[in-house]
Amino acid sequence: MVTTGIVSLDDSGNYFIPQALKPGLKELNQAFFFPVMATLTEKVKICFRNDGPKGYTYGEMPAEVVDLLEKKIPDCDIALEQILDPVMELRKGPICTILDLGCGGGNLSRALSRRFTDAVIYAVDYNTTAIKRATENPNYPNVNNIQFLCLDAKALPSEWTNMFDWVILYDVLHDLSGHVKAMDEVRRVLKEDGIVSLNDPDLHSNVRDNIGDTDVAGVGYAISTVICLPSSMSDGEQSGHGMGWGTENKEEFLTNAGWVVTDKRKVGSHLALNFTCVKKE
Structure with missing residues (x-):
C-alpha cells in the first residue's frame, strides 16, 4: 500500500x-x-x-x-431528501407507490417510510441475507407501509406493471449482472409519469481521466x-462493469435504453452522482 x-x-x-x-x-x-x-x-x-x-x-x-454496506450512508434521511429534491421538481402529483430496488438491509427503505407515511413501499433485494437483516433487525421497529421481498430485479412480478410513482436504485446499477434486463423491468413497473432515481459512483469511464x-x-x-465488479459478472453472461463503468458510459446506456436524464447532481459524497430519469416519449 x-x-x-x-x-x-x-x-x-x-x-x-x-x-x-x-x-x-x-x-x-x-x-x-x-x-x-x-x-x-x-x-x-x-x-x-x-x-x-x-x-x-x-x-x-x-x-x-x-x-457493513448499511453504514455507507451516514444519514439516510438527509440522503433521501437530496435525491428527492429533483423528483419533486418534476412530480405533479403525490408519490403513493415506491420501489426501493436493491434495498440491502433496508436503511433507506425505512427513511422512505418515515418520509412517506401514507405511501405503499416495496423494498426488494435478491440477497436472502439482506432481506433477513431488514425484517429481523432488532434495532428498528416494524413498519406497516413497507413490504420487504426477496426478488430478482430482472424478473419482477407481472402484476407490478405500471405500478410505481418512484423507483430508486441507490448504489445498485453498477453492481447488477443483468443491468439491461433490470432496467427493462424498471421501465415496465414504472408508471408513464413515474420517475427513477439512480445513485451511483461518479467515476470517469476513461481510466486515464481518473x-x-x-x-x-x-x-x-x-x-x-x-x-x-465480481457482482456485476456473477451470472457469467455479462462483460462486467463495477465502478469502472463510469458516469459517461452509464449515461450513454440510459439514453440508448430510452431514458431521459432530467437532472444530475452530487448526492451523499463527491464520489456519488444521482441521475433523475423519466421515460422517453
Whole structure:
C-alpha cells in the first residue's frame, strides 16, 4: 500500500494515510470494509483463474457485508431528501407507490417510510441475507407501509406493471449482472409519469481521466475489485462493469435504453452522482 501511495511512510518509520486521501475515506466511510477485505481478496483471486468463476453474488460474500454496506450512508434521511429534491421538481402529483430496488438491509427503505407515511413501499433485494437483516433487525421497529421481498430485479412480478410513482436504485446499477434486463423491468413497473432515481459512483469511464484522483485510485477501484465488479459478472453472461463503468458510459446506456436524464447532481459524497430519469416519449 505504501508503494502504490495508498499509505505513506515517513523518515521515522511511521505509517500514515496521505492527506489527499482523507476526504474521500472520511466521506465514504470505507474503513468498514477492512474486516472482510481478506476473505473477499481470496474469493476474487479464484475468479482470475482460467477455470474459475467469472464473479460471485452478494449472497456468496460474507454475511457481514450486508451489515457493513448499511453504514455507507451516514444519514439516510438527509440522503433521501437530496435525491428527492429533483423528483419533486418534476412530480405533479403525490408519490403513493415506491420501489426501493436493491434495498440491502433496508436503511433507506425505512427513511422512505418515515418520509412517506401514507405511501405503499416495496423494498426488494435478491440477497436472502439482506432481506433477513431488514425484517429481523432488532434495532428498528416494524413498519406497516413497507413490504420487504426477496426478488430478482430482472424478473419482477407481472402484476407490478405500471405500478410505481418512484423507483430508486441507490448504489445498485453498477453492481447488477443483468443491468439491461433490470432496467427493462424498471421501465415496465414504472408508471408513464413515474420517475427513477439512480445513485451511483461518479467515476470517469476513461481510466486515464481518473489519473491523479486519489479518491478513485485509493478507494473506489480497490473496493470495486472485490465487491462491485465480481457482482456485476456473477451470472457469467455479462462483460462486467463495477465502478469502472463510469458516469459517461452509464449515461450513454440510459439514453440508448430510452431514458431521459432530467437532472444530475452530487448526492451523499463527491464520489456519488444521482441521475433523475423519466421515460422517453
